[in-house]
Amino acid sequence: MIRPLTxxxxxxxxxxxxxxxxxxxxxxxxxxxxTPREVRAGQTFSLEVRANIKGGGLEDLTFxxxxxxxxxxxxxxxxxxxxxxxxxxxSGMKVQSxxxxxxxxxxxxxxxxxxxxxxxxxxGKTYRSNPLTIVVVASDAAATAGPSSPAPPxxxxxxxxxxxxxxxxxxxxxxxxxxxxxxxxxxxxxxxxTHVGVAGRSVNPTKPAMDGFWVYEExxxxxxxxxxxxxxxxxxxxxxxxxxxxxxxxxxxTIGAPKVAFDIGTMSLFDAPExxxxxxxxxxxxxxxxxxxxxxxxxxxxxxxxxxLDRQNVKTGNAVTLRVDATGVGNIQDLRIAxxxxxxxxxxxxxxxxxxxxxxxxLGGTRSWEWILIAETPGEHTVPAIxxxxxxxxxxxxxxxxxxxxxxxxxxxxxxxxxxxxxxEVPASREAAVFGPIRMYxxxxxxxxxxxxxxxxxxLLAVPPLLFILLTIGVSLARRRERRKTSAGAVQRTLIxxxxxxxxGNDPRTxxxxxxxxxxxxxxxxxxxxxxxxxxxxxxxxxxxxxxxDDLVQRVINELEGAxxxxxxxxxxxxxxxxxxxxRTETIVERIHRVKGRA
Amino acid sequence: MRIxxxxxVTLLAAGVVSAQQPEPRGHVSKxxxxxxxxxxxxxxxxxxxxxxxxxxxxxxxVHDPDVYFNLGTSLAQSxxxxxxxxxxxxxxxxxxxxxxxxxxxxxxxxxxxxxRAEAEGExxxxxxxxxxxxxxxxxxxxxxxxxxxxANFLFFAAxxxxxxxxxxxxxxxxxxxxxxxxxxxxxxGMAIKTGLLREGxxxxxxxxxxxxxxxxxxxxxxxxxxxxxxxGELVDWDRDFVKIRVIGGLEGWAPTTALxxxxxxxxxx
Numbered sequence: 001m002i003r004p005l006t007x008x009x010x011x012x013x014x015x016x017x018x019x020x021x022x023x024x025x026x027x028x029x030x031x032x033x034x035t036p037r038e039v040r041a042g043q044t045f046s047l048e049v050r051a052n053i054k055g056g057g058l059e060d061l062t063f064x065x066x067x068x069x070x071x072x073x074x075x076x077x078x079x080x081x082x083x084x085x086x087x088x089x090x091s092g093m094k095v096q097s098x099x100x101x102x103x104x105x106x107x108x109x110x111x112x113x114x115x116x117x118x119x120x121x122x123x124g125k126t127y128r129s130n131p132l133t134i135v136v137v138a139s140d141a142a143a144t145a146g147p148s149s150p151a152p153p154x155x156x157x158x159x160x161x162x163x164x165x166x167x168x169x170x171x172x173x174x175x176x177x178x179x180x181x182x183x184x185x186x187x188x189x190x191x192x193x194t195h196v197g198v199a200g201r202s203v204n205p206t207k208p209a210m211d212g213f214w215v216y217e218e219x220x221x222x223x224x225x226x227x228x229x230x231x232x233x234x235x236x237x238x239x240x241x242x243x244x245x246x247x248x249x250x251x252x253x254t255i256g257a258p259k260v261a262f263d264i265g266t267m268s269l270f271d272a273p274e275x276x277x278x279x280x281x282x283x284x285x286x287x288x289x290x291x292x293x294x295x296x297x298x299x300x301x302x303x304x305x306x307x308x309l310d311r312q313n314v315k316t317g318n319a320v321t322l323r324v325d326a327t328g329v330g331n332i333q334d335l336r337i338a339x340x341x342x343x344x345x346x347x348x349x350x351x352x353x354x355x356x357x358x359x360x361x362x363l364g365g366t367r368s369w370e371w372i373l374i375a376e377t378p379g380e381h382t383v384p385a386i387x388x389x390x391x392x393x394x395x396x397x398x399x400x401x402x403x404x405x406x407x408x409x410x411x412x413x414x415x416x417x418x419x420x421x422x423x424x425e426v427p428a429s430r431e432a433a434v435f436g437p438i439r440m441y442x443x444x445x446x447x448x449x450x451x452x453x454x455x456x457x458x459x460l461l462a463v464p465p466l467l468f469i470l471l472t473i474g475v476s477l478a479r480r481r482e483r484r485k486t487s488a489g490a491v492q493r494t495l496i497x498x499x500x501x502x503x504x505g506n507d508p509r510t511x512x513x514x515x516x517x518x519x520x521x522x523x524x525x526x527x528x529x530x531x532x533x534x535x536x537x538x539x540x541x542x543x544x545x546x547x548x549x550d551d552l553v554q555r556v557i558n559e560l561e562g563a564x565x566x567x568x569x570x571x572x573x574x575x576x577x578x579x580x581x582x583x584r585t586e587t588i589v590e591r592i593h594r595v596k597g598r599a
Numbered sequence: 600m601r602i603x604x605x606x607x608v609t610l611l612a613a614g615v616v617s618a619q620q621p622e623p624r625g626h627v628s629k630x631x632x633x634x635x636x637x638x639x640x641x642x643x644x645x646x647x648x649x650x651x652x653x654x655x656x657x658x659x660x661v662h663d664p665d666v667y668f669n670l671g672t673s674l675a676q677s678x679x680x681x682x683x684x685x686x687x688x689x690x691x692x693x694x695x696x697x698x699x700x701x702x703x704x705x706x707x708x709x710x711x712x713x714x715r716a717e718a719e720g721e722x723x724x725x726x727x728x729x730x731x732x733x734x735x736x737x738x739x740x741x742x743x744x745x746x747x748x749x750a751n752f753l754f755f756a757a758x759x760x761x762x763x764x765x766x767x768x769x770x771x772x773x774x775x776x777x778x779x780x781x782x783x784x785x786x787x788g789m790a791i792k793t794g795l796l797r798e799g800x801x802x803x804x805x806x807x808x809x810x811x812x813x814x815x816x817x818x819x820x821x822x823x824x825x826x827x828x829x830x831g832e833l834v835d836w837d838r839d840f841v842k843i844r845v846i847g848g849l850e851g852w853a854p855t856t857a858l859x860x861x862x863x864x865x866x867x868x
Contacts, residue, residue, distance in 0.1 A: 442665035468758055475763055
């Protein structure tokens with residue numbers, strides 16, 4: 001049983017489907033237009049190929065005549081594909097789309113150029129546009145120049161030396177100094193000037209021949225253009241090559257013509273880019289000899305030299321490394337230094353290293369020589385001062401740089417040569433392959449002094465036990481001092497001192513307290529038992545048993561009783577009485593200590 | 600007490616830092632060229648050139664385990680096994696943990712024994728097999744020296760701590776015992792590595808059937824003979840002769856050219 005709502009939905013879907021089917025009958029229109037249709041040579045115009053389609057899919061849109069005329073150059077290409085979808089009862093879903101190719105073109109030569117229609121294919125059907133005619137009339141400038149040779153503009157200024165002008169693109173070689181000394185730096189830069197878009201990755205320059213020069217090239221990693229106006233036309237200038245060239249001989253030297261090939265950039269994925277090739281012009285340099293008089297072996301540039309030895313003391317037979325660095329502006333690869341023979345020292349061939357870099361525009365750097373000097377005899381050896389003469393082209397003056405003389409000494413007798421190890425004429429056994437592989441890297445360490453023979457080793461080894469001994473002595477002394485502080489005699493002395501201090505401070509209560517404490521401490525020490533808290537009878541018995549005579553016992557009891565009394569009636573005590581009490585107490589304590597115990 | 604600790608730590612750190620300061624390296628490039636030339640020759644099978652280049656490096660003061668390793672390999676591949684053994688031993692003295700040098704040393708010994716056995720029916724090489732050597736084989740002398748310093752410091756620090764604090768904790772006892780064992784181990788290792796327990800520097804017999812004589816003279820009576828690759832200790836010197844005690848116990852005088860010292864001057868007492 002179909003419900004009414006379901007029925008309504010089915011009807012609606014059926015209606016939409018029928019409407020969509022009806023829309024499958026496509027319609028298409030193709031247009032070909034240009035704005036303006038009449039231009040002057042050298043001017044640009046836009047050309048559009050457009051197809052509007054309703055209810056169908058565009059399969060193809062071709063405009064075969066686009067590159068029919070080389071006199072019309074495509075500068076840029078843009079494509080757009082707008083699409084519109086609409087729904088409506090009765091008419092179903094409507095899809096309306098279009099494809100448009102817009103070309104910006106330049107008319108290079110006058111003439112009448114006829115284009116056949118563009119063709120679009122929609123759902124298998126072919127649609128054609130209208131034909132198009134473009135009229136190009138001669139411009140004033142073009143009228144004076146022949147069409148076959150792209151002539152330079154009428155006013156070619158100084159800034160275009162080293163270039164063959166072309167309105168679309170040309171190469172230019174810029175040489176900053178056209179007259180230099182032999183060995184002096186010449187800055188050479190090759191530019192590409194273009195008035196058309198360059199597909200960056202397509203640029204393929206061919207460097208100019210530079211025979212007679214030593215050339216250091218700066219790496220050009222990316223094409224970076226800058227805008228330059230030449231004769232009222234804006235060009236983008238790219239640096240293709242930048243080099244510091246050093247002439248190696250006198251006379252006229254020629255920097256050859258550079259070449260470049262590149263494609264003109266296009267926005268379309270479908271159109272093949274236009275390929276362009278250009279050749280520059282050669283440039284001549286006048287190379288002068290160095291002025292005379294001057295040192296014969298002078299190098300062009302400005303340098304300083306520095307020498308150092310890696311060690312000053314070696315065993316005889318061991319090696320020292322001498323390093324000489326020449327740093328400055330100029331072609332450091334020209335530099336040569338000879339090390340004179342050193343008596344008692346064998347010198348191996350040096351290894352030479354260069355580090356070149358630009359100081360502003362000037363190329364320079366450091367050339368380093370490293371000699372291995374092997375001391376063959378003991379004694380002190382001197383490496384003589386090394387001099388380097390140069391000619392500074394900036395100041396046009398000769399100069400000289402020199403190192404200090406260096407000394408090193410070798411000690412000991414030259415080690416006897418190791419037994420000569422000449423490989424025996426034994427054919428390699430079958431197992432020879434199990435050895436190796438040889439190691440391609442080594443730190444090449446020299447015989448370093450073992451740790452145990454370093455000066456600090458025994459000291460570092462001795463420090464912990466020595467510190468331990470010092471610590472033991474120090475701690476022992478401290479503990480002894482502490483023990484002394486806590487001994488019976490020390491306590492006794494402290495109590496008497498405190499009583500004396502209380503006497504001086506006229507503090508009877510504290511005074512008699514210390515007197516009682518002093519006598520009690522002496523009795524405790526003597527009898528080895530605490531006596532505090534005993535009654536007089538018990539105290540007497542205890543003291544007699546400990547060997548105290550009756551007189552001393554009586555004095556002790558009297559003094560303790562008197563002190564106890566005075567402690568609690570301190571206001572009636574005068575200083576003289578306290579002094580006498582202290583004397584009596586000292587006497588009693590001394591007598592207590594002298595008592596001989598009973599066996 | 601804190602000051603004391605600070606002083607100790609500073610001293611130890613200063614020692615370690617100065618011990619680790621590299622040697623001047625300005626010479627490396629030139630020597631590096633020679634090393635590279637040696638390796639190029641070795642890779643082309645030109646062992647004579649490779650050996651000469653490596654010896655040039657050693658003559659220039661290079662005392663490097665990789666150079667000795669490569670020299671040993673070139674010698675072994677040219678069939679000179681005793682000298683290969685000598686250079687592998689030198690490489691292992693400088694870098695005891697070099698497993699490839701150990702393997703190549705064993706290969707060289709085996710190859711020498713097999714070559715000799717083919718001619719004589721039976722062969723063996725006199726080589727050291729003491730427990731102490733085996734125990735300390737993988738330790739470098741410098742490594743043991745640093746261990747000695749650290750163990751020394753730990754031991755006395757623990758002792759001082761126990762003395763000052765009157766501490767009797769188990770941890771302290773363990774630290775004392777551990778550091779004492781480490782101290783003894785490293786001290787014994789140092790003694791072995793530096794040759795204190797040997798009678799002289801170690802050597803390898805380079806020629807086969809070297810006559811061991813009763814005196815440093817070619818006319819002296821022959822006591823016996825040492826075979827190429829045999830190890831021994833050099834116990835005495837006299838002009839062009841050296842007295843060697845080979846591992847088997849035989850002792851006698853032989854020309855210095857027939858023997859190669861494993862230990863450098865610095866490593867012998």
